[in-house]
Every structure is written in structure tokens, then in C-alpha cells.
Amino acid sequence: MNEIDWMKKAILQAKVAMKKNEVPIGCVIVRDGKIIARAHNLRESQQIATKHAELIAIERACKKLKTWRLEDCDLYVTLEPCPMCAGAIILSRIRSVTFGAYDPKGGCAGSCTDLFHVKGFNHYPEVHGGILEEECAQLLKDFFRQKRKEKKKNRL
Amino acid sequence: MNEIDWMKKAILQAKVAMKKNEVPIGCVIVRDGKIIARAHNLRESQQIATKHAELIAIERACKKLKTWRLEDCDLYVTLEPCPMCAGAIILSRIRSVTFGAYDPKGGCAGSCTDLFHVKGFNHYPEVHGGILEEECAQLLKDFFRQKRKEKKKNRL
Numbered sequence: 001m002n003e004i005d006w007m008k009k010a011i012l013q014a015k016v017a018m019k020k021n022e023v024p025i026g027c028v029i030v031r032d033g034k035i036i037a038r039a040h041n042l043r044e045s046q047q048i049a050t051k052h053a054e055l056i057a058i059e060r061a062c063k064k065l066k067t068w069r070l071e072d073c074d075l076y077v078t079l080e081p082c083p084m085c086a087g088a089i090i091l092s093r094i095r096s097v098t099f100g101a102y103d104p105k106g107g108c109a110g111s112c113t114d115l116f117h118v119k120g121f122n123h124y125p126e127v128h129g130g131i132l133e134e135e136c137a138q139l140l141k142d143f144f145r146q147k148r149k150e151k152k153k154n155r156l
Numbered sequence: 157m158n159e160i161d162w163m164k165k166a167i168l169q170a171k172v173a174m175k176k177n178e179v180p181i182g183c184v185i186v187r188d189g190k191i192i193a194r195a196h197n198l199r200e201s202q203q204i205a206t207k208h209a210e211l212i213a214i215e216r217a218c219k220k221l222k223t224w225r226l227e228d229c230d231l232y233v234t235l236e237p238c239p240m241c242a243g244a245i246i247l248s249r250i251r252s253v254t255f256g257a258y259d260p261k262g263g264c265a266g267s268c269t270d271l272f273h274v275k276g277f278n279h280y281p282e283v284h285g286g287i288l289e290e291e292c293a294q295l296l297k298d299f300f301r302q303k304r305k306e307k308k309k310n311r312l
Contacts, residue, residue, distance in 0.1 A: 048215055049224040049248035050206075059204055068205040083271050084247055087240025087264075092205035105276060108243075112276040113269070115239050120261060120268040 003098050006030055006076040007132045010100070013040040013053065014078045014139050020045055024139040027053035027077040029061045029070070029094075036073070037061040053077060054085035058092050070094045078136040080107030080129060086115040089125055096126035100136025159254050162186055162232040163288045166256070169196040169209065170234045170295050176201055180295040183209035183233040185217045185226070185250070192229070193217040209233060210241035214248050226250045234292040236263030236285060242271040245281055252282035256292025 006028060013026025017040035029037040039056035043049065054077050062068050070092040078100040081089060086108035089097050097116070099109065108115040109127050116127050162184055169182025173196035185193040195212035199205065210233050218224050226248040234256040237245060242264035245253050253272070255265065264271040265283050272283050 043224055047222055047224050048218040049226070050211060050215055050218075050244050051224075052247075055206060059206055062204040062206075066203055068199055068203050068207075070205070082243055082247065083264075083274075083277075084240050084243025087238055087243050088206050091208075091238065091240055105278065108239075113271070113274045115269070115271075118239075118269045121239075122261065 001030075001033060003076070003128065003131050006035075006074075007078070007098065007100055007136075009035060009038065010053075010076045010078050011132065011135060011139070013038050014136070017041045017053070018139060018143055024143050025053045025077065025079045027057040027075065029057050029073050029075050031061075031065075031070075031073045036064050050084065052082065052085050054081055055088050058088050058094070062092065068092060074098065075125075076131075078132075078139070079103050080109050080111055082106045083108045083113075083115060090115065090121055090123050093123045094125050096128070098128040098131050100130070100132050101140065102129060102133070157186075157189060159232070159284065159287050162191075162230075163234070163254065163256055163292075165191060165194065166209075166232045166234050167288065167291060167295070169194050170292070173197045173209070174295060174299055180299050181209045181233065181235045183213040183231065185213050185229050185231050187217075187221075187226075187229045192220050206240065208238065208241050210237055211244050214244050214250070218248065224248060230254070231281075232287075234288075234295070235259050236265050236267055237271075238262045239264045239269075239271060246271065246277055246279050249279045250281050252284070254284040254287050256286070256288050257296065258285060258289070 014024040018024040037060035042051040080103040170180040174180040193216035198207040236259040
């Protein structure tokens with residue numbers, strides 16, 4: 001298994017979100033060659049602002065390992081992390097973060113700001129961006145195109 | 157009730173954390189002159205990296221109001237928000253954030269970086285810092301002094 005394989009697993013999670021009418025973003029956390037947590041965006045169904053794929057996956061990984069320190073874990077997510085999720089990755093000391101599509105409207109691995117290289121923080125994960133970028137971005141494009149269509153139809 | 161009064165309520169929450177041997181940070185969320193959520197840091201007791209006072213309070217407020225949008229809510233917290241909590245404040249569209257002590261090691265309202273003024277984000281809360289700063293900082297100083305004492309004792 002390499003980063004492409006793990007990203008495919010994250011994409012599967014994004015597709016689960018899509019089926020639930022959630023913005024299609026998925027995440028897996030890997031340790032010792034095994035997925036220890038998987039999650040997808042659940043903001044709309046739960047109506048809780050914090051229910052992003054990465055945050056849910058990090059909480060599941062902490063529960064599974066019974067520690068808030070995820071030092072030997074690697075996170076794979078289909079979209080560049082937002083400030084909250086980038087922050088949670090830093091706080092949980094995750095070793096590396098690999099993301100698919102870039103997010104010009106909120107990405108915190110360089111697009112809007114770069115939280116992974118702020119002087120003063122006490123942890124700096126490795127960062128890899130643009131893995132299966134096109135496939136990850138296409139899911140989001142399809143979702144928002146569908147949403148616009150529904151909106152237009154409702155207006156008629 | 158003014159910002160000093162609400163900060164005193166947040167300090168009460170920080171003191172609850174202290175009694176549980178957690179880093180003493182507390183938070184309240186106010187809407188229409190009433191506290192709708194209160195929380196304190198629970199990272200150590202739950203062993204989950206995301207269990208910061210603000211994040212727990214935001215989740216409680218969303219559950220209470222049954223919406224992820226907290227547009228007419230104001231958040232009071234004893235310490236300058238970390239990247240994760242600053243992100244959660246932005247995502248939940250909280251109207252204003254008022255904090256007590258500044259955090260040179262992780263604060264994201266200007267100390268390490270300023271997440272509340274990043275170009276491209278879709279929400280910019282009002283920010284007030286340094287409210288009852290000394291009292292909020294003293295709690296943290298007392299906590300870490302005690303921790304160092306315990307460590308020294310255990311080494312003897």
C-alpha cells in the first residue's frame with residue numbers, strides 16, 4: 001500500500017458522504033500499515049459545525065489507541081485541511097498529512113495560509129498535497145453542480 | 157452582564173478543569189444574554205486531542221440550537237484560541253470571540269498567527285483580547301508550577 005492506495009480509501013469515504021448529501025470529503029488514518037480510523041464529512045446531517053472528516057477520524061483514532069498522541073499515525077484526506085482540521089492534526093501530533101485537492105477558499109496547507117509551518121507551534125507534520133487531485137476535486141465539482149441544479153429547479 | 161461578567165463565568169469553567177487535573181481553560185457561549193453552552197478542557201481525562209474547551213462548547217451550542225450556524229452567538233474563553241479552536245469559531249460563524257490570556261506558544265488571534273484575518277476565509281468574527289488577562293494567566297501559571305513541583309518530587 002502506498003499513498004495512492006490510502007487516498008483511494010479516503011475517496012471511498014468521500015463517496016459515502018456524497019450519498020448522504022454531505023460535501024464529499026473523506027479521510028483515513030493509517031498506523032503500521034493498517035487503517036485505524038475512517039470518516040467522512042457529517043456537518044449537515046448532524047448540524048454540528050465541527051463534524052469534518054479529519055476531526056471525526058482523529059477522535060476515532062484517539063479512542064482506538066486510548067491516547068491523544070497520534071505520533072506514529074499518517075492521515076490521508078481528499079481535500080486540503082481547513083484551519084480547524086489543520087489545527088487538530090498539529091494538536092494530535094500526527095506524523096504526516098497527505099491531501100488530494102487544493103482548497104483556495106479555506107485550505108491551510110498553503111492555499112489561504114500555511115498552518116503547518118507557523119513559528120512557535122510545537123509540532124510540524126510532513127505535508128504532501130495533490131495526490132489523486134483530479135479525482136478528489138471532481139467529486140466536489142459534481143456535488144456542487146448537482147446542488148446548483150437542484151436550487152435552480154426549486155426556483156422554477 | 158458585560159464581557160467581564162461572561163469572562164468570570166469562563167474562569168469558573170477553567171477552575172473546574174483545574175480540579176480535574178486538566179490545563180485550566182474554560183469557555184462559555186452566550187446568545188440573547190444567556191449562556192447556552194459552557195465547557196472546559198478535557199484532553200487528559202478523555203485522552204482525545206480535540207477536547208479543548210471551545211470545541212466542546214461549540215458542539216454543545218450546535219446541539220442545543222440544532223444548527224451548525226452560530227451567527228448570533230458570542231464566545232468567551234480564558235485563553236487565546238489555538239488553530240483548531242480558532243478554525244471551529246470561524247466554521248460555526250460565531251459573531252465574536254473574547255479571550256483572557258494571550259498564548260505565545262499557540263495563540264491564533266495574533267500571537268503565533270492571526271487566523272481571524274486570513275484573506276479568503278468566509279467569516280470574520282469580532283475579536284477582543286486581554287479581558288481579565290491576569291486572572292486567566294494566573295490560573296495557568298499556578299497549574300504548571302504545581303505540575304513542575306510534582307515532577308521534581310517524583311524524581312527525588
